[in-house]
Structure formats: C-alpha cells, structure tokens
Amino acid sequence: MIAIEDHKLVDPEGKIKISFEETPNISGPFPNGLPDTVVIHYTAGSSAKSSAGWLRNPQANASAHLVVGKAGEVIQLAPFNIKTWHAGRSSWKGRVGLNQYSIGIEIDNAGVLVQSPDGYYTHFSKKVEPQNVVIAKHKLDSTEKGWEAYTQQQIEVVEQICLALKQAYPIAEIVGHDDIAPSRKRDPGPAFPMLSLQNRVMIGRNEDLPDEEEPNLLGDAVVVAENLNIRSNPGTEASKVSGPLTKGTKVKVEKTVGEWSYVKIDIEGWVSNQWLRNV
Template sequence: MITIKKHILNTDDNVIPVSFDASPNHSDAFSEGLPDTIVIHYTAGSSLDSSVNWLKNPASKASTHVIIGKKGEIVQLVPFNIKAWHAGISEWRGRSGLNRYSIGIEIDNAGLLEKRADGYYSNFGKRVDNSQVVLAPHKYGDKEQAWEAFTEKQIEVVETLCLLLKENYPIKEIVGHEDVSRGRKTDPGPAFPLQKIINRVLTGRKDDESSKPDDNVEYHAINYGVVSADYLNIRKEPSTNGRLASDPLPKGTKLKIIEEKNGWLRIKVELQGWVSQRWVKEV
C-alpha cells in the first residue's frame, strides 16, 4: 500500500513502486488550507527517465510533484506541501497561477500525435503502434486528432494517488492542464478518462460499466448513419434489455457509428449508447 509520510510517498509492499528524486525547481510551502486542487498532465516526453531528468534540470524552470511511468511506477520530485512548477500561466474559477493552489501529476505519455503516410508519430519522432492510438477530438476542439493511449496501470495509479491525496490534503477539485491553461495546453487530452477519475475520487461514483477509457474516445474508423425507424431506442448496453440512455432518437437523426457488435452499433449523437442495427441505415 502507498502512504504519505512527511509529504513524501512511501510503500510497504512495492505493489505500486515509488521513489523520490528531488527537483530544485520549486517555490516555498503552500499557504494554510492548500493545496485544494490536483492538475493532471501528460509529459509529451519520450520516457519516464527523460521527463524526470528534464524536470530536475534548473534550465527547464519546470517541475511537478509526481510523474507516473507506463508501468504505473511513481517518481516524486517535490514534497506535497511545497509548490511545484507545473501549471505555468493558468487560471481557474477566478484564481490565476495554479501552482500556488495545486498538486501536479504528470503522466508519461506522448500526447498529441502526428499522422504520416505510414502511421502515427510522436513529437519526438517515434512511431506509435495503431493499437496505442486514440482518435478523438479534444474537449475544446472539434476536429478529430490522434493521441497516444494511456496504460491501464497509469489510469489505475492516478486514481489511487488522487484518493490518497484527498485523504491527506483538502482536495476539492481535479482538473486538466487543458482546463486551467485553455488554448495554450492540450494535456491530458481525450485519451485520458478525466471525468471518470473525478467521479470516482470526488463523488465516489463507480457506476461506469464501459471498459473504454472515456465516453468520447473512438478507437475505430468512423462511419455515419441515419435513424430509419420513426423512433429508435438508445441503450447503455448492446441488448434489448439494456437500460435506456436517453429519450428515443427520432427518424432522420444523424449518427456517428463507433463500433459494431452482435447486431448493435455503438453510436454517438450528442450522447452515446447502443441502438438496434436493424433500424440504422448506413450512409
């Protein structure tokens, strides 16, 4: 189990490996009643080691409290009672300079990818296998882009860590760097299930049955369809017993088809759910 002792992570069983590698890039201690926010990032770096080295380098003028590697290992760089330099120019709910209020969690992930003729590439020129590519628009954008998938272990460890931080600090909010530095930053992006983590950590909800990282993540090439029945039920599971996801969709509703499974199509309108394939005409 991981615990926090004197603002530094500890483990008694190494199930989640933790280590401390101090960065000189930090300010003084948080004020009373803080930190109350967690900011989630991706590193856009080539490896955990390279990101740790960069965030320890005085030249970077940047740091974070922790970085989570692909296997879920955690490297802490700054104690949790001290301000790290992860958010930069930022603003959220009337407060600016989020470093003064928040704990930074970086995740080792390439982030936004570039499409070339033979596949997808990271900003550092490494080819990313198609199975690790998530195609989705950013929450503040409308065009579909390619992002490197996070590992399941990383997502699990972020949740565990956020729960632990909430037990130890007055955490009230979890946000993405993209939210507090809107327009300037895109991390953690649509491949990261931020809303799910918020639900689980801050509201204790565990009602998501989807195995997908997030509702707006699309793994496959998109097809389009249009509802051919007068009204079409949209369900949360691909079964006639599936719970209804919303009011029925009227004839003519345009659908984005994300996935096909046993006569059911996972579709997206403004919301997402399952409809009978029989009543969708692919266009």
C-alpha cells in the same frame, strides 16, 4: 494501496515502484489549507525517466510533484507540502497562477500525435502502434486527432494517488492543464479518462461494500471509461485483442473473474470491471 507519509508517497504493500528524485525547481511551502487542487498533465516526453530528468534541470524552469511512468511506476520530485512549477500562466474559478494552489501530476505520454501515410508518430518521431492510438476530438478543438493512449496502470495509479492526496490534503477538485490554461495547453487531452477520475475520486464509489455485495455485472453493461483496453486474458499483462473500447460502448458481460469481466460485442475479451456499469 498508495498512502502519503511525511508528504511523500509510499506503498506499504510494495506493489507500486515509487522513487524520490528531488527537483530544485520549487517555491517554498503551501500555506495552511492548501493544496486544494490536483492538476493532471501529460509530459509529451519519450520516457518518465527523461521527463523527470528534465523537470529536475534548473534550465527547464518547470517541475511537478510526480511523474507517472507507463508501467505505473512513480517518480516523486518534491514533497506535497512544497509548491512546484507545473501550471504556468493559468486561471481557474477566479484564481490565477495555479501553482500556488495545486499538486501537479505529470503522466508519461506523448500527447498529440503526427499523422503519416503509414500511421501515427510522436513529435519525437517514434511510431505508435495502432492499438495505442486514440482518435478523438479534444473538447477545445474542432477536429479529431490521434493521441497516445494512456496505459491502464497509469490510469489506476493516478486514481490511487488522487485518493491518497484527498485523504491527506483538502483536495476539492481535479482538473486538467487544458482546463486551467485552455489557450495554450491540451494536456492530458481526450485519451485520459478525466471525467471518470473526477467522479471516482471526488464523488466516490461503493468501495466499502464487501465483495459479495458488489453489483453483479453479468448481462448488459456499458463502458464508462473514455477508453477501455480489451485483452486476451484477465490481467494488464495480457495482449490487447483490438483498439480500446470507447465510452458508451454496450457490451454483454458473460462472466467475471475477480476484477475482470469477459465481454462480448462484435469482438470478445477481458476488460477491467471498474470501468463497466450495468444498464
């Protein structure tokens, strides 16, 4: 489980790869009582490494506290008590310039995709496999577009990071860049399970229940993630059997093994328990 020591992420269990690569693009420490907000972004870049490199370049005139790669690896660019430059011109609930108040988490993701006759491409002309394309309407737009799917590792690591941040700082809210700069930003976009993250971190779930008191998922359940990968075997390494199940999909849970459930719809496969609720 991720924790914060001396304003830096650590994983005492060593399961999550965390590196620290300092950026010069900072503006000094937060005052007392801050940061109180987390802002989620996508990089629109081609890799976590390249995005982190850019955000450490003085010419970028931009930065963030963290970049989360597709395998769930994390690059920290500044300690959490220091302001970084991720929000730009922004406003939220009567405050402007959210860099003054918030932690910025960049997730390695291409963002909105370009549709071609043979499928979807990133804006840097890389083909995106159909199972990694989420077709969805952004809440601020009127039409559906293709978006690159986030990996389950990214979603899980970002949640762990937000929980650790909430323990260490008076975090009151998690927002998207598209919430605080709606006229010019669309990240993290509809492929990111924002509502689920907000609910799970800010409202909490029954994490203190011992395993035997966890609700029994067998039977009818519904998908609560925006997009839920369905796999051939339990575990995030297993291949996906189709595109992701979308929020609200009703499934039949046939069995559970650890943190995974075998579900049936018209297709069948394994999904992570945490995104299912009994109905």
